[in-house]
Amino acid sequence: MGSLELGANQYGKAECRLVRVDRDGDTHAITDLNVTTTLAGDLAATHLTGDNSGVLPTDTQKNTVYAFARDGVGEIEDFALRLVRHFVTAAPTISRARVRIEQYTWDRMGGHSFSRGAGTRTATASAEGDQAWVVSGVSDLVVLNTTGSEFHGFPRDRYTTLPETTDRILATAVTATWRHASLDQDWSTSFAGAKQRLLTAFADTHSLSLQQTLHAMGERVLDGDDNLAEIKLTLPNKHHFLVDLAPFGLDNPGEVFYAADRPYGLIEGTVRRSDAPDAGLAWW
């Protein structure tokens, strides 16, 4: 029985809610973010003896997020990069930093008025020494096809009761993250294109399984942007069950469905470029 030792560890400030207003005369813009910082390095002292001389406080990390926003936020990939590059030099003990940002959608209603839209844009930047990595993504992107989805040909064992189907509703809430091979990008254009390709691939893929749809979505995103090295998709299968109306003397030709909560299928997969650079610290 060996001695005990400190293993992997990290710390930071989670969910700093930052709203930035940019004013161009009477036309304002808003940037609405949820920022989480995470630092790692040589932090044994505080764990073992409570010596905090190497611990940049999470409160300071939060202050840094707000102070950096004074100079503007811009694209969230850039803002996350500015922050991680600062943090890896902020204390001698800190050698690695990650900043994860969620950006909420707002639609313009007027010069200074906005309504909240659906879906979230995400970015995670990581740094170690002079190196940095960026992963962009979306979450809470809920999509549904009323047809064009089949599921059959699966193995049947003692516990199988699921009937085969050649027409079902396919619905999911997309969480996707894609890794950039280089950091010299137009983040806004890259994001808009990737999101659009995700949506169109979901919409126009005739699906024999949610895995096939996942792969098609991943391929479409990478195919459209040479700078993307890898994409990871997490797709809950939001089941819609056809309701049996026969007890009421009614048929149900694919019209009335029950949308279930739990349990749900959960399909996760990645598509990558065969010659992609190593992911390094690009924590997902």
Place this chain on the structure above:
Amino acid sequence: MGSLELGANQYGKAECRLVRVDRDGDTHAITDLNVTTTLAGDLAATHLTGDNSGVLPTDTQKNTVYAFARDGVGEIEDFALRLVRHFVTAAPTISRARVRIEQYTWDRMGGHSFSRGAGTRTATASAEGDQAWVVSGVSDLVVLNTTGSEFHGFPRDRYTTLPETTDRILATAVTATWRHASLDQDWSTSFAGAKQRLLTAFADTHSLSLQQTLHAMGERVLDGDDNLAEIKLTLPNKHHFLVDLAPFGLDNPGEVFYAADRPYGLIEGTVRRSDAPDAGLAWW
């Protein structure tokens, strides 16, 4: 000390998740609902002795929701009315019924593909005997003005520390319900107009208090539709606090804000027509 007696009571099935698909050739439409039924009447027997001969089971209520959807859903006000009119005749004990529906927003991406949007449309129908009432509404409609909001002139007591302001962010998540004077309506047009007026009133009202904005929103909705008798608004004040950047040697001219979670102001009010018909059973 008096004897004990059964007081007000009701029961039903909450949150029936119903998705209806309408197919017009290759162009499909979806209606995505959360339906809650509530019945009341002479239900003393089951409470006092467990005699269920007058209790239309909540499971039957759920089945009825799905079976009725077989004939189409249409506007949620109509669907709720069909259901309550059925329920008040479904068992001799049941004299009152209410059906509340939440309808989720979906944006079309293709003939059979959709993405989930923001905001929820609501409708509540109530019936007793031959009478019926309808209340329409919205929820989860999150809006924000970056300027055009002041708050000053309030009383100051021993516990007051809030500074007066002539320029602040005003943000809220609108829950609004409006009661129809008659049921002979084009629900879709009525809803679209009311929602649009809510949004424009929020956007173009120069606000001295969230109460003033609430009242302006209510007036605007009623002003645009003679059939609306009353509107109730619930507006959480989603505080955005200007971050003090002075400790970092920075000013903050209305640019960097912290979006707080709790506590929050909660402003509730109604605007009504002076000659509005009585609300009757129009449960909110």
Place this chain on the structure above:
Amino acid sequence: MGSLELGANQYGKAECRLVRVDRDGDTHAITDLNVTTTLAGDLAATHLTGDNSGVLPTDTQKNTVYAFARDGVGEIEDFALRLVRHFVTAAPTISRARVRIEQYTWDRMGGHSFSRGAGTRTATASAEGDQAWVVSGVSDLVVLNTTGSEFHGFPRDRYTTLPETTDRILATAVTATWRHASLDQDWSTSFAGAKQRLLTAFADTHSLSLQQTLHAMGERVLDGDDNLAEIKLTLPNKHHFLVDLAPFGLDNPGEVFYAADRPYGLIEGTVRRSDAPDAGLAWW
């Protein structure tokens, strides 16, 4: 078509999270609260013109909650009463006040160490002029009987498919509020007794319907405390469905259940004393 007028309105600060520590030597006690204040009165000016001279700011309400806690909190009914009696005199426009408190459960692990327990105690005090009312209660009290619950004898119509049962799981999350006839009470003893009677009535009532259980719980609470005028119970029927294992060649003699999320039955009812004083402003 009549003119528009301001209807019922109120405002306040929701969800002030207050933790109070009391120190008796090395033995500490904590009181962990979520406090919501609501004021009403003559507030037309701010709604109509933005004149805030009668609007005690919600920020001041929050400050008052924290400042009053400096003198100790004690029982939440007393703390809520202190606050509402202050608020109704805090500004000439304010004539009615309500304070609702949720108290979270903590179990002692040591002199200054605690772990969070289940269930929430609640209290709501209301005041108008010299009068005041108190309602106590519980929420998030989740209970389950594995047997002793039947449901049969209900009417069957075209939409009924539910089989009758003489043995099912009965589970619910109790939200209950009970109104005190007078305010001269030992709140702690009263609460402990009411909660205990709720639990024992749930456990030892052989149930023919959830309504019958609800009524038995309400009667039990009132029977044990002459000062209680009325009790309101909200009981979601957390359905547990027996899983059909026959496709796998297995029986299922009441052993394996699927715990469903939605939809759920929702049973609401009140039990009251026939000579109970009027509820007045005792908002539930």
Place this chain on the structure above:
Amino acid sequence: MGSLELGANQYGKAECRLVRVDRDGDTHAITDLNVTTTLAGDLAATHLTGDNSGVLPTDTQKNTVYAFARDGVGEIEDFALRLVRHFVTAAPTISRARVRIEQYTWDRMGGHSFSRGAGTRTATASAEGDQAWVVSGVSDLVVLNTTGSEFHGFPRDRYTTLPETTDRILATAVTATWRHASLDQDWSTSFAGAKQRLLTAFADTHSLSLQQTLHAMGERVLDGDDNLAEIKLTLPNKHHFLVDLAPFGLDNPGEVFYAADRPYGLIEGTVRRSDAPDAGLAWW
């Protein structure tokens, strides 16, 4: 720019809600679980062509969970092991399986009556070929110390405003998972001991940082059970801020606190045995 290829992938059924009742005469016991299954292996065909011949449906996985419960559940570690050992042989394509279980706490009120308690017990079993791994844990274990916590000696930079403190509230919601070196265990006794040591280490550690408390908790758990190879802890720092009552002419000697929601510190770390066996597939 290389060709695209399928990367890491897995799939399964998330959140199967299973309640098992065991009857010993009039004394019943319940086991209340949330079970998530995840399978991986050679699943390229379904991703690339929609050929599902190797895809054991997630519906079948769910059925298997319920069918296996017919023979009893027992300790969740054993139930998870039974399931993963089945799944890795259930289809030729499936080479790896993981089952994660959350078990909810119920306190006995009578022979067949229970009330839901706080905290969740967790277990994850993983298998590949003949090998298997088990990780046990807790989540939602919320604890608080009113004193015995300091935080000072940290570096100060341009963005630091946090004052040093020698006495603060320390509160967290513990998520911990610990890996077993061998599978020949009395899971119930092991779990009870580990949980108790977590709690007592939190309570009796005089803390100079939450990292120090984390490490002390991890050491305590491993010290008490030679079979534990590693423990991972995730501890949000649930900040309690002393309220400034000076504007109201009041002091605040550590009595009145504001419990904040966001942002929060997030401290994560592991403690491991220097000669611990490799984690293999013991997915956390």
